[in-house]
Amino acid sequence: MSETVQMGNLDKTSLISELFKKAITESSDSISKLMDKPITINATESVSGPLLEIVNYFEPSEDIYTAVAMRIQNNAEGALVFFARQDDAVRIAQEVIEVKTLKSETTISEMTNSVLKEMANILFGAFLTRISEVSEIQLLTSIPDLTSDMVKASLDELCGDIALKSENALAVITSFSIAPMNASGKMVLIVDESTVNKILDKVK
């Protein structure tokens, strides 16, 4: 019988946060190689509890960030999101395709949109493959989608969707920077309580 994880249990939260941190560090190498620039993982925070508290953990701000998101579905529930300030997201995409424009994009162009989604596919794909290997759980995702808006507005829908399936979740928030470009961002992984239980059952 699987043990129920009390989401406030620090040992278990720490264990799975460490696992996710290791996987995200490894998967960021794939993007680093693609850009030929080092990506530094600066800090990892984790928060667990009701989805409502996870939404409210993010300070409400009107700053605009580009978010690329994928939902984890079927035999697990969760979401993966990559956030960067819109200017940074555009510069990261331009670096990948080696195209530089002097004009800044006030809205994300089709080209930038496609590049960022493909990057998310590579980054999240590598991350989920790593987690699947360790946990022996196949994690299936939706296709990536992109929006440029306030962080809280972008997270509402993803957290709400998960909240319809599960009351509690774990969020792991990783800050990264690409020093040569002076760009930075965050990767957010949210998984529901039963997914945490399933993974812990396999890695304990």
Add this chain to the structure above:
Amino acid sequence: MRNKVVRTGQIEVAKDDEILEALGIGSCVIVCLYDRSKKLGGMAHIMLPEKSLLPENRRHQVSAPAEFVDDGINNLIKLLQKHGGELDSFEVKLFGGAEMFGNIRPAPESLGTINLNAVKKIIEDLGLEVVSEDVGGNTGRSLKFFLSSGDVEVRKRL
């Protein structure tokens, strides 16, 4: 003049020269009720549709005052009535219910659309009239509700 920020799942009531504010609204729905004669109003920042959509074993979970549409509207009305507001006098304004990631769960199944439909049904059942709304679409919103006039300022990205 005093500003109160209403966070997800919360309800606030204010009056006269106070301002109620909500930032970064995506698929959540904001319900503003206003009793013009008393310059009294309230805001519910609702995250999810009716509790009845949850699996049976979760319907009695302890939730925040406006986590669900049904609780959110009922709790807001009760709180306003406690402060002297009268149901028949309430003007209703609705905001939010956006579809931020259309490819992940497009309308009519998007959470924003489900939330909005649930809110509108309850408002209609209560016999209240929606005097203005800025809902749906695919952009986030920030709001300021001025209790002195009942006006609501909506800010969105271009």
